[in-house]
Amino acid sequence: MTVRVTVWNEFRHERSDDAVRAIYPDGIHAAIAAGLVEHGGFEVRSATLDEPDHGLTAAALAETEVLTWWGHVAHDDVEDEVVDRIHARVLDGMGLVVLHSGHFSKIFRRLMGTSCDLKWREDGRRERIWVVDPSHPIAEGLDESFVLAEEEMYGEHFDIPPPDELVFVSWFEGGEVFRSGCTFRRGRGRIFYFRPGHETYPTYHHPLVGRVIANAVRWAGEPSGVAPTFGRREPLEPLS
Amino acid sequence: MTVRVTVWNEFRHERSDDAVRAIYPDGIHAAIAAGLVEHGGFEVRSATLDEPDHGLTAAALAETEVLTWWGHVAHDDVEDEVVDRIHARVLDGMGLVVLHSGHFSKIFRRLMGTSCDLKWREDGRRERIWVVDPSHPIAEGLDESFVLAEEEMYGEHFDIPPPDELVFVSWFEGGEVFRSGCTFRRGRGRIFYFRPGHETYPTYHHPLVGRVIANAVRWAGEPSGVAPTFGRREPLEPLS
Amino acid sequence: MTVRVTVWNEFRHERSDDAVRAIYPDGIHAAIAAGLVEHGGFEVRSATLDEPDHGLTAAALAETEVLTWWGHVAHDDVEDEVVDRIHARVLDGMGLVVLHSGHFSKIFRRLMGTSCDLKWREDGRRERIWVVDPSHPIAEGLDESFVLAEEEMYGEHFDIPPPDELVFVSWFEGGEVFRSGCTFRRGRGRIFYFRPGHETYPTYHHPLVGRVIANAVRWAGEPSGVAPTFGRREPLEPLS
Amino acid sequence: MTVRVTVWNEFRHERSDDAVRAIYPDGIHAAIAAGLVEHGGFEVRSATLDEPDHGLTAAALAETEVLTWWGHVAHDDVEDEVVDRIHARVLDGMGLVVLHSGHFSKIFRRLMGTSCDLKWREDGRRERIWVVDPSHPIAEGLDESFVLAEEEMYGEHFDIPPPDELVFVSWFEGGEVFRSGCTFRRGRGRIFYFRPGHETYPTYHHPLVGRVIANAVRWAGEPSGVAPTFGRREPLEPLS
Numbered sequence: 007m008t009v010r011v012t013v014w015n016e017f018r019h020e021r022s023d024d025a026v027r028a029i030y031p032d033g034i035h036a037a038i039a040a041g042l043v044e045h046g047g048f049e050v051r052s053a054t055l056d057e058p059d060h061g062l063t064a065a066a067l068a069e070t071e072v073l074t075w076w077g078h079v080a081h082d083d084v085e086d087e088v089v090d091r092i093h094a095r096v097l098d099g100m101g102l103v104v105l106h107s108g109h110f111s112k113i114f115r116r117l118m119g120t121s122c123d124l125k126w127r128e129d130g131r132r133e134r135i136w137v138v139d140p141s142h143p144i145a146e147g148l149d150e151s152f153v154l155a156e157e158e159m160y161g162e163h164f165d166i167p168p169p170d171e172l173v174f175v176s177w178f179e180g181g182e183v184f185r186s187g188c189t190f191r192r193g194r195g196r197i198f199y200f201r202p203g204h205e206t207y208p209t210y211h212h213p214l215v216g217r218v219i220a221n222a223v224r225w226a227g228e229p230s231g232v233a234p235t236f237g238r239r240e241p242l243e244p245l246s
Numbered sequence: 247m248t249v250r251v252t253v254w255n256e257f258r259h260e261r262s263d264d265a266v267r268a269i270y271p272d273g274i275h276a277a278i279a280a281g282l283v284e285h286g287g288f289e290v291r292s293a294t295l296d297e298p299d300h301g302l303t304a305a306a307l308a309e310t311e312v313l314t315w316w317g318h319v320a321h322d323d324v325e326d327e328v329v330d331r332i333h334a335r336v337l338d339g340m341g342l343v344v345l346h347s348g349h350f351s352k353i354f355r356r357l358m359g360t361s362c363d364l365k366w367r368e369d370g371r372r373e374r375i376w377v378v379d380p381s382h383p384i385a386e387g388l389d390e391s392f393v394l395a396e397e398e399m400y401g402e403h404f405d406i407p408p409p410d411e412l413v414f415v416s417w418f419e420g421g422e423v424f425r426s427g428c429t430f431r432r433g434r435g436r437i438f439y440f441r442p443g444h445e446t447y448p449t450y451h452h453p454l455v456g457r458v459i460a461n462a463v464r465w466a467g468e469p470s471g472v473a474p475t476f477g478r479r480e481p482l483e484p485l486s
Numbered sequence: 487m488t489v490r491v492t493v494w495n496e497f498r499h500e501r502s503d504d505a506v507r508a509i510y511p512d513g514i515h516a517a518i519a520a521g522l523v524e525h526g527g528f529e530v531r532s533a534t535l536d537e538p539d540h541g542l543t544a545a546a547l548a549e550t551e552v553l554t555w556w557g558h559v560a561h562d563d564v565e566d567e568v569v570d571r572i573h574a575r576v577l578d579g580m581g582l583v584v585l586h587s588g589h590f591s592k593i594f595r596r597l598m599g600t601s602c603d604l605k606w607r608e609d610g611r612r613e614r615i616w617v618v619d620p621s622h623p624i625a626e627g628l629d630e631s632f633v634l635a636e637e638e639m640y641g642e643h644f645d646i647p648p649p650d651e652l653v654f655v656s657w658f659e660g661g662e663v664f665r666s667g668c669t670f671r672r673g674r675g676r677i678f679y680f681r682p683g684h685e686t687y688p689t690y691h692h693p694l695v696g697r698v699i700a701n702a703v704r705w706a707g708e709p710s711g712v713a714p715t716f717g718r719r720e721p722l723e724p725l726s
Numbered sequence: 727m728t729v730r731v732t733v734w735n736e737f738r739h740e741r742s743d744d745a746v747r748a749i750y751p752d753g754i755h756a757a758i759a760a761g762l763v764e765h766g767g768f769e770v771r772s773a774t775l776d777e778p779d780h781g782l783t784a785a786a787l788a789e790t791e792v793l794t795w796w797g798h799v800a801h802d803d804v805e806d807e808v809v810d811r812i813h814a815r816v817l818d819g820m821g822l823v824v825l826h827s828g829h830f831s832k833i834f835r836r837l838m839g840t841s842c843d844l845k846w847r848e849d850g851r852r853e854r855i856w857v858v859d860p861s862h863p864i865a866e867g868l869d870e871s872f873v874l875a876e877e878e879m880y881g882e883h884f885d886i887p888p889p890d891e892l893v894f895v896s897w898f899e900g901g902e903v904f905r906s907g908c909t910f911r912r913g914r915g916r917i918f919y920f921r922p923g924h925e926t927y928p929t930y931h932h933p934l935v936g937r938v939i940a941n942a943v944r945w946a947g948e949p950s951g952v953a954p955t956f957g958r959r960e961p962l963e964p965l966s
Contacts, residue, residue, distance in 0.1 A: 599836060600913055609961070639961075642954075647887060659966065660960075661962030662962070716844060718847060719846070721901060
């Protein structure tokens, strides 16, 4: 069963900053897409902020089973109308995988209802990612923990609703911890937030990061249950 | 320990509709406030839509530990600026008890991130409310189930995030069920949604409904933990 | 991907009670197995109480990816040693689907840690099963609710831990509700409890019941994440 | 409102090991009890393994609203009959606060249904405890994180059911993380597991540890809801 994925990227750092371009010459989306293709089972397209409609027309979203989201410096440039459209599609069953600084995106904050704020430090130190739910398909194929040699630190408190499932917790050299892999169900849609991925580090070339994203897209793209309906209803049982 | 409560009411039906006024001559807020006063331990004020700032100035909210919310026909008349203010106060620790048709209020939808839609039928038939979490303080003093002789039906699917705790499930004569008592934590704030309370029935005069609301306000008004801080942080541990 | 399932049945009623045998001439397990075969993607064997080791030798369990469990009058006849074996396999990743009166089985009570008690009435009246999590794969292919014309009533309070996910809630003619589809994760194993299935009604011949069980077995049989290890460990980071 | 607490301690290390006795001359239970007394609002008694019935007769438990539990080397010496008694009392509404190596106690494993295993290292290094649920009353009065200068390490995976609420996550110098403050509801009882407290470190003299335990006992001792009943029931509604 093939999952149709749209890999969305802000795609600004890579064009304006040489250091970022050196790591992601074709954009972060290209690295993420390559990881998905390598794992197989996905039909991958990408979309970026500066395309018309940010590449997310109603038609494009209608054909998208899972959307992955990376943004950082230009969250405010995402049109509210497009955010409304994505929001409606998630409630209607589209999966959403939000990556790293996407925690502050309009769509993630809209779905969470909280500030989604956190502590951070761009220091390029070690992150250790621990699996705390070994039953979860998103952890499939990993070891009990893995290391990213260089990453930005994100620290608690992370102002999100209590996640439905907590899959990963991160350890940082500076003494911080972070709930770095969280699932949420909203409407018929499944959402996964995954912490790593600062633009100045080669995180999206790491094979285990690619594995997590592939697992998450597969999980978020599983066929969901029924389409609920709403509004006034006649009784199903005879009233006395 | 006294909890400072603001009972908020749209207060439109009671002024425009004789049948509603007959049941709630001083407004739904007066009935809810009377129930709280009777249980004791609360300092109660009320506020309504047509007051300046809907009665919810920054100063009023700053002194409010728990806000209860009833609205129905005029959700759109609530100013976005006031909604922003309530939202910030909930994340900062104010409790929120959302009643009945308040499921469609701007503040509840903002906090939930979903449509909050449901099925309904205004038929004045029996509702049976079952306790499904007997460990919960909101169920304190109840029996295993209780009956409202006349209520509006609300039926699943109720499009909310999975509640952190499910306290009540309702049974309706027409064959429907509903998750009618749900808790959510958002930021430092605790939220309780309680289903019953249609304006054409004397629900808020029912002693057990009063008990649930008093329990819920007490629960939502418990002192919460720490005030989280956000932003860039120096390491707590020496970096190697 | 084929899931290897063992359908376990107490298989006593069907041999001692003509009314039950009339509905399930080859045993409840045969009806459940037939439903799985019809949906496809499963390699199905069955096992029953009166076989040696109840058909659940270490070798049989090692080859079982998901075990379904139906028992009623003879829970105490299940050997503790076999229960220990099943328990270990669940923690090690085997899925478990517990059906109807299996709520009182040794293995379910061992995994839940609670009494698993409930209210009941054998009256052959209507049960309406409502989907309350439309994002869940176990609800895939259903309508928003479906009816069983004749079933035993189970009513709240159902003394289980708060389920990780609540998929179904049942409505009964007598005024009761029940959390009738619940997921739990324990160790690496996924557990689903599904309420319907009294031996005197043709529940397991109902196509939607078959659908739910097939969905549940598929969900419980998904590859799970990592195999955790325990015990004394050297530090991963240099200690200061 | 005064909560009646029984502080239970294995009380073996303190009598056999000089280093432990130097830190806890009157036993770990005395230090925990002193912390509770200091916070006020508790009626505290203690009980230890080598008393008759381990100090936990039916009468003693009947008068106990919250039981705290510390054990380590002698879990197997706790009589199964006493464990049955505690288990029944928890389901009936008694709160339970399980401390540190109590994770392997019979009563905790019985209530959890899992192995409760974990990784560990007795190295006396720093533990940083982070609040991840700032809305929780158990975190009241703390800072966002606090440090224990010397503790035993406990590392993930911690084989427990997904906690109902995750209040604390610990960071350790050696690169590990741990879900160190977890709530669970079972029956009418509320359970809190709190990680710190190795016998060779002065953890229970730390004022913030005392604060957490006092908060937890207060939380676990809140009046709970209804007493559920079980068994055969006549219909509440007329059957058609």
